[in-house]
Amino acid sequence: xxxxxxxxxxxxxxxxxxxxxxxxxxxxxxxxxxxxxxxxxxxxxxxxxxxxxxxxxxxxxxxxxxxxxxxxxxxxxxxxxxxxxxxxxxxxxxxxxxxxxxxxxxxxxxxxxxx
Amino acid sequence: xxxxxxxxxxxxxxxxxxxxxxxxxxxxxxxxxxxxxxxxxxxxxxxxxxxxxxxxxxxxxxxxxxxxxxxxxxxxxxxxxxxxxxxxxxxxxxxxxxxxxxxxxxxxxxxxxxx
Numbered sequence: 001x002x003x004x005x006x007x008x009x010x011x012x013x014x015x016x017x018x019x020x021x022x023x024x025x026x027x028x029x030x031x032x033x034x035x036x037x038x039x040x041x042x043x044x045x046x047x048x049x050x051x052x053x054x055x056x057x058x059x060x061x062x063x064x065x066x067x068x069x070x071x072x073x074x075x076x077x078x079x080x081x082x083x084x085x086x087x088x089x090x091x092x093x094x095x096x097x098x099x100x101x102x103x104x105x106x107x108x109x110x111x112x113x114x115x
Numbered sequence: 116x117x118x119x120x121x122x123x124x125x126x127x128x129x130x131x132x133x134x135x136x137x138x139x140x141x142x143x144x145x146x147x148x149x150x151x152x153x154x155x156x157x158x159x160x161x162x163x164x165x166x167x168x169x170x171x172x173x174x175x176x177x178x179x180x181x182x183x184x185x186x187x188x189x190x191x192x193x194x195x196x197x198x199x200x201x202x203x204x205x206x207x208x209x210x211x212x213x214x215x216x217x218x219x220x221x222x223x224x225x226x227x228x229x230x
Contacts (some may be wrong), residue, residue, distance in 0.1 A: 001229050032215050042119075042206050042220030043160075058218055088158060094216045106160035 004093050004107035013081050022078045025093030027101040031055070031062055032074040033104060034066060038107045050096050078112075086114045108113045117142045117167045118208050121221035128197045129229050135182075136192045138207030141145045144168075146212035149183065151192045154223075155203040163205070166190065 013019050018071055021079045025032050035043035045058035049068035050110045061085035063079040072093070088111050118141045128134035140149070151163040166174045166183050174181050178198075182191045196202055207221040 031216055033218075034221075036216075040223075041220050042208075043218070045217050048216055056215075090160060091156075092160070092218075094217070096216065102216055103162060103165075104218065107184070108156045111158075 002039050004063050005018050006089075006091055006092060006107040008110060009108070010113075011110045013035070015081055015083060017081050018077065019081060019112060021078075021091075022105055023074045023076070023091035023093075025072045025091075026105050027072065029093035029105070031071055031094045031102070032068055032072065033092045034074070034076050035090040035092065035093070036060070036085075036090040037090055037109070038084075039087070043073045043090055046076070051113050053075050055096075056108075074081065081114045083114050086112060117144070117147075117211065117219045119209050119219055119221035121207055121224050123224045124222070125225045125227070127227040127229055128194075128212070130197055130199060132197055133152065133193060133195045134197055134226065136194075136205055136207075136226065138190045138192070139192065140188050140207070140209050140221075140222055142209065142211065143149070144211045148212070149181075149190045150208040150210070151179070151181070151190075151206055152206045152220075153201075153203045160206070164192065167190050168230050194226075199228050199230060202226060202228045 010057045033048040034046040037043040047057040052068045068074045088109045092106045094102040096106045147168045149166045164176045178195045188222045
């Protein structure tokens with residue numbers, strides 16, 4: 001059973017640029033959630049994808065968008081980067097539909113720095 | 116909306132001793148789950164323990180146990196026989212039963228175990 005992987009590990013961009021972060025979910029999982037974790041803070045929910053459709057969104061602007069592919073891997077895209085987008089981006093996969101609670105398995109994150 | 120508050124930004128404990136991390140939350144939901152996650156320097160978020168709100172019995176996982184006070188909306192984590200490997204950031208998190216996999220995290224408590 002493979003765990004959740006994310007790429008790249010680190011990324012440096014300049015303000016105004018666009019970035020794509022990638023996540024491979026754990027084998028057998030059908031749901032991916034993305035979180036933004038600013039330095040010294042707890043993760044904040046960005047959105048969730050279930051079977052290739054957005055299934056809930058946090059308080060993030062539309063320039064944060066995502067995709068989920070048939071193999072349940074996922075991308076997080078951020079357009080028009082701002083300095084405040086500098087953070088650790090975590091993805092978590094789970095198997096939705098197996099009862100009321102579904103354990104989320106987190107990847108190691110992508111550290112994004114916006115200059 | 117749900118909120119999770121951790122009032123202890125940093126704590127330290129001597130190896131082999133016991134430490135308690137505090138967490139309070141606010142919700143109007145009746146059915147929910149509470150979690151403690153550990154985030155070591157490797158950044159990978161690891162589930163430590165979970166508690167179902169409908170269960171009165173406090174959850175226990177080896178050296179980790181919780182004190183769940185539903186009426187007071189309090190959820191503390193006790194770590195017994197602390198080990199150097201317990202050094203990490205600890206996050207309290209909440210999920211309501213109907214929200215799929217959307218976690219709400221607290222700000223975190225940095226725990227340092229000293230030899």
